[in-house]
Amino acid sequence: MVQVTDEVAALxxxxxxxxxxxxxxPGHVRIPHYCRGQVGVIERMCxxxxxxxxxxxxxxxxxxxxxxxxxxxxxxxxxxxxxxxxDCVEVEIYQHWLQSMQ
Amino acid sequence: MSDSEESIPDRxxxxxxxxxVEALLILKGVIAEGDVEKERNAxxxxxxxxxxxxxxxxxxxxxxxxxxxxxxxxxxxELGINIGAMRLIAVQNTPSLHNVVVCTLCSCYPRMLIGRPxxxxxxxxxxxxxxxxxxxxxxxxxxxxxxxxxxxxHDSNAEMRYIVMPEQPAGTEGWSETALAExxxxxxxxxxxxxxxx
Numbered sequence: 570m571v572q573v574t575d576e577v578a579a580l581x582x583x584x585x586x587x588x589x590x591x592x593x594x595p596g597h598v599r600i601p602h603y604c605r606g607q608v609g610v611i612e613r614m615c616x617x618x619x620x621x622x623x624x625x626x627x628x629x630x631x632x633x634x635x636x637x638x639x640x641x642x643x644x645x646x647x648x649x650x651x652x653x654x655x656d657c658v659e660v661e662i663y664q665h666w667l668q669s670m671q
Numbered sequence: 672m673s674d675s676e677e678s679i680p681d682r683x684x685x686x687x688x689x690x691x692v693e694a695l696l697i698l699k700g701v702i703a704e705g706d707v708e709k710e711r712n713a714x715x716x717x718x719x720x721x722x723x724x725x726x727x728x729x730x731x732x733x734x735x736x737x738x739x740x741x742x743x744x745x746x747x748x749e750l751g752i753n754i755g756a757m758r759l760i761a762v763q764n765t766p767s768l769h770n771v772v773v774c775t776l777c778s779c780y781p782r783m784l785i786g787r788p789x790x791x792x793x794x795x796x797x798x799x800x801x802x803x804x805x806x807x808x809x810x811x812x813x814x815x816x817x818x819x820x821x822x823x824x825h826d827s828n829a830e831m832r833y834i835v836m837p838e839q840p841a842g843t844e845g846w847s848e849t850a851l852a853e854x855x856x857x858x859x860x861x862x863x864x865x866x867x868x869x
Binding site for chain 2: 600616636647656657658661
């Protein structure tokens with residue numbers, strides 16, 4: 570019998586290196602452009618949430634997606650960054666936007 | 672920092688649109704007459720004092736502080752502060768780390784805890800520059816972060832909301848929670864200011 574669940578299992582753990590998909594789909598996307606295509610590190614798992622890209626169109630957003638906070642080094646996001654090399658930005662990213670670096 | 676109105680082209684158009692949508696929602700029975708006004712008043716009644724109260728408690732009570740860093744929403748409820756279903760993360764400043772909050776996509780902000788965001792928080796300039804050149808932006812806002820202190824910018828772009836837990840200022844040991852809470856401004860909770868002892 571097929572097990573029907575309404576949430577996707579988490580694929581990543583804290584400290585995993587992940588790459589954000591580079592894509593430009595139309596619609597309500599909550600992944601900032603500046604981190605698309607970039608590599609970061611999982612800072613924490615925030616839980617699972619209905620996909621806002623689906624919710625925006627009145628759908629249920631299921632299966633729910635795991636949401637992570639991903640840390641990016643600012644000097645890797647922007648060229649010629651002047652500041653501490655450990656300065657970082659942390660962004661909330663849904664799992665369907667993340668690719669494994671393994 | 673004072674709140675400056677960002678110039679929104681044709682504000683009148685959006686006012687008329689808002690009035691039309693509100694009238695339609697009332698007509699269709701989705702909301703009642705006065706609901707929008709009531710909600711607006713409830714929003715205006717919230718300000719940073721609830722957040723300041725949490726910070727002051729964390730400063731005087733180490734076990735509350737660790738609970739707050741573990742689950743800030745539960746820590747708010749513990750003080751009787753109603754933040755609804757908001758998911759809240761408290762990020763702690765240390766001698767080697769400074770935190771600052773933004774929503775680069777719109778204006779996400781812990782409104783249920785500290786009220787409506789200031790106009791500058793919603794400005795395109797703050798939202799686009801703080802993730803790219805935080806040291807310059809903070810300096811322009813009056814906060815010089817020493818080079819050896821790491822800056823961590825939190826983009827409040829999805830489900831979570833954030834408040835910054837500043838360090839307790841030196842020389843305030845033994846102060847009452849009420850007196851400590853008065854040192855914590857709205858801008859301290861966003862991370863563009865540090866608590867100052869007069």
